[in-house]
Amino acid sequence: MTAAPDHKPTFAQISLIEQLDKALPILLVPILVVLGFLAIGAPSSWLTLTVSGLAMGMMIFIMASGLTLVFGLMDVINFGHGAFVSVGAFVGISVLIALGEWTGTASLLLNISAVFLAVVAAMAVTGVMGWGFERVIVKPVYGAHLKQILVTVGGLIVVEQLIHVVWGPDEIFISRPETLKGAITFAGAAVEKYRLLAVGVGLVLFLAMRMVLRRTKIGLIVRAGVENGPMVEALGYRLRMVFIGVFVAGSALAGLGGVMWGLYQEVITAGMGEKMMVLVFIVAIIGGLGSVEGAFIGALLVGLMQNYVAFLEPKLALVSNIALMTAILMWRPQGMLPVVKAK
Amino acid sequence: MIVKLLSGDQPRSKVLTTLLLLILICLAGAPFIFDGVRPLDTAARICIFIVLVASYDLLLGYGGIVSFAHTMFFGLGAYGVALASTHMGRGFDALLVGTISGAIAAVVLALLIGLFSLRVRAIFFAMITLAVASAVAVLVSQFSGITGGEDGLTYKIPRVLTSANRMGEFLGTRISGKILNYYLVFTASLILFLLLLRIVNSPFGRVLQAIRENDFRAEAIGYRVVWYRTVATCLSAATAAVAGSLFAIWLRYVGPDTTLSFEIMLDILLMVVIGGMGTMYGAVIGATLFVLAQTYLQNFMGSASEATAALPLIPDLLDPDRWLMWLGILFILSVYFFPTGIVGRLRQGRSS
Numbered sequence: 001m002t003a004a005p006d007h008k009p010t011f012a013q014i015s016l017i018e019q020l021d022k023a024l025p026i027l028l029v030p031i032l033v034v035l036g037f038l039a040i041g042a043p044s045s046w047l048t049l050t051v052s053g054l055a056m057g058m059m060i061f062i063m064a065s066g067l068t069l070v071f072g073l074m075d076v077i078n079f080g081h082g083a084f085v086s087v088g089a090f091v092g093i094s095v096l097i098a099l100g101e102w103t104g105t106a107s108l109l110l111n112i113s114a115v116f117l118a119v120v121a122a123m124a125v126t127g128v129m130g131w132g133f134e135r136v137i138v139k140p141v142y143g144a145h146l147k148q149i150l151v152t153v154g155g156l157i158v159v160e161q162l163i164h165v166v167w168g169p170d171e172i173f174i175s176r177p178e179t180l181k182g183a184i185t186f187a188g189a190a191v192e193k194y195r196l197l198a199v200g201v202g203l204v205l206f207l208a209m210r211m212v213l214r215r216t217k218i219g220l221i222v223r224a225g226v227e228n229g230p231m232v233e234a235l236g237y238r239l240r241m242v243f244i245g246v247f248v249a250g251s252a253l254a255g256l257g258g259v260m261w262g263l264y265q266e267v268i269t270a271g272m273g274e275k276m277m278v279l280v281f282i283v284a285i286i287g288g289l290g291s292v293e294g295a296f297i298g299a300l301l302v303g304l305m306q307n308y309v310a311f312l313e314p315k316l317a318l319v320s321n322i323a324l325m326t327a328i329l330m331w332r333p334q335g336m337l338p339v340v341k342a343k
Numbered sequence: 344m345i346v347k348l349l350s351g352d353q354p355r356s357k358v359l360t361t362l363l364l365l366i367l368i369c370l371a372g373a374p375f376i377f378d379g380v381r382p383l384d385t386a387a388r389i390c391i392f393i394v395l396v397a398s399y400d401l402l403l404g405y406g407g408i409v410s411f412a413h414t415m416f417f418g419l420g421a422y423g424v425a426l427a428s429t430h431m432g433r434g435f436d437a438l439l440v441g442t443i444s445g446a447i448a449a450v451v452l453a454l455l456i457g458l459f460s461l462r463v464r465a466i467f468f469a470m471i472t473l474a475v476a477s478a479v480a481v482l483v484s485q486f487s488g489i490t491g492g493e494d495g496l497t498y499k500i501p502r503v504l505t506s507a508n509r510m511g512e513f514l515g516t517r518i519s520g521k522i523l524n525y526y527l528v529f530t531a532s533l534i535l536f537l538l539l540l541r542i543v544n545s546p547f548g549r550v551l552q553a554i555r556e557n558d559f560r561a562e563a564i565g566y567r568v569v570w571y572r573t574v575a576t577c578l579s580a581a582t583a584a585v586a587g588s589l590f591a592i593w594l595r596y597v598g599p600d601t602t603l604s605f606e607i608m609l610d611i612l613l614m615v616v617i618g619g620m621g622t623m624y625g626a627v628i629g630a631t632l633f634v635l636a637q638t639y640l641q642n643f644m645g646s647a648s649e650a651t652a653a654l655p656l657i658p659d660l661l662d663p664d665r666w667l668m669w670l671g672i673l674f675i676l677s678v679y680f681f682p683t684g685i686v687g688r689l690r691q692g693r694s695s
Contacts, residue, residue, distance in 0.1 A: 077466055077469075077470075079469075137675065140679055141678075141679075145409075145466055146403075146407055146409060147678055147682070149409045149466075149469055150409070150612065150616060150674070150678050151675055151678050151679070153609070153612065154671050154672075154674040154675035154678065155671075155675065157609060157667060157668065157670070157671035157674070158668055158671040158672055158675070161665055161667055161668030161671060162668065164664070164665065164668075165662075165665060165668070169664060274605065275477075277473070278473060278474050278477045278478075281470040281471075281473060281474055282470075282474055284470070285467060285470055285471070315482070315485045315486065318477070318478045318481050318482075319478050319481075319482065321474075321478075322474055322475060322478050325471070325474065326459065329459065329460075333462070
């Protein structure tokens, strides 16, 4: 009989490098902010740009979170996600225009309730639309990536054209509600009120989403489903129903993102969702497909990068994001915080 | 001889053969069969789009790779010719230099994107190409000093190829440089198409199809999947760039809307799917039908919209500007019900 092999467990702490490697994705945002400060120099313009970068990042995150979860859960890649952004913006802005009296007065309460109603309407419409989209367009092509991409692109075209039919071919200009106009001056830097609101809404949403995913039963099922779908189904949960729920929620969030983005730009077009999809995809890829936290960090990086570079060298704004994506993919080919798949 | 020219890939359906012959004859004799400028322009467009769609089919139908950057490669070729003609003056050398440099740029870019994204996950490729293509489109419209921005570039091509060059009459049609130009486009397109047919029917094409069906298994048999996919991407990019150069030579104008826009990418997708993925003849049928529809169906929709003007909503739905919506619906339906497209249907009909 041979002696048992020597077994020496080590209790050494993981080295500093390894710790750093784990924390690096989260540290990237402050690093980028500091780099931006060094490159720009003037503190006041740096603060303005940082706030608008964070606001943009939050809005992109709102749009991207649904897409990335849908992919993680069911391996469905939805190229038509941008359609929900456009529809949400059009519905929300229409409500705001209809409530012109509320938005025209300088009462904070009336303004906020008008925006709230617009958001509710937009999310309701895009949620229902998401349900229909899942039923009609996505369901027949489960498991076939090629067909999914083609069919969802087709859905995007049709929805975009339907927007033209309903709202006419022209872009719609909109001004923000009275109390959300203008800027606050802080430490010599002008910070637009609306951007602060967008940052707030985005943060609250992210924390709420994290809460739901980490602390509730449904969140547990969703996270388990992303990691190992068949196992969750074997335990008796109907993952399909969960998936439809996530799809609808993701679509509604895209609609919310559309309203916010429309108010941010103060102009909406049927093609806006399609344009946003480029940034949303970059965010989903660098975050790691399926990861909500990754998408959050990715969105902040993209938003900040876009604003800093647009200030320093306006022509290179979009290219800088491609460069960011390239760099991150070289470092981590699966994205920053990839979801571990047990499949 | 003919079988050899077609690389042994015969149409395998009587209806399809008839259709293809009809298209070939109409395109070959376009200046003599049809009168006027518009049909000739349509014919040239069909030739160019057949090549463009066929090169996309090499990627999508044979390789199973979805790319959204095909218009970018098309645009690279077109801008290559435009820039060379602007800076080197009119001349065939400018056209040649422009075409070659456009194709080289396309291959280099395709290689970079391919090595980057195909290595990780095929699905990344679709998203990354979308991002890169839109970045290139934005760059082109921003660097207006070089590219002419949104207005695009207008330039001169050799006098021999313009309608100012008159060369007498033949079969009752006045032969001008324009017709010579058309035959340049036609011949080049035909050669490129036969070349693509050769590629997909070579051992390389077979491996590509094997990878499309089951990449894991192909890898296990010993084929380097990434290498094959990347080479297919490069080949397809180069062909698209040459098609773009032909387009630039024909139009004598290059702009973001005619070469780089996302709409053209959608057009290409529609043509491939409607004609039939995974067969080169699908590109011929798809491109021909689509370009004809684009040119003539919109007139028809306009009159239909006017005829129903009294009804609510319907005239809006039938508005000529909304034709893309109907194509979108057709596109979704064909992906569901005819994933093999028109050509697949025709071939199936024969065997059953």
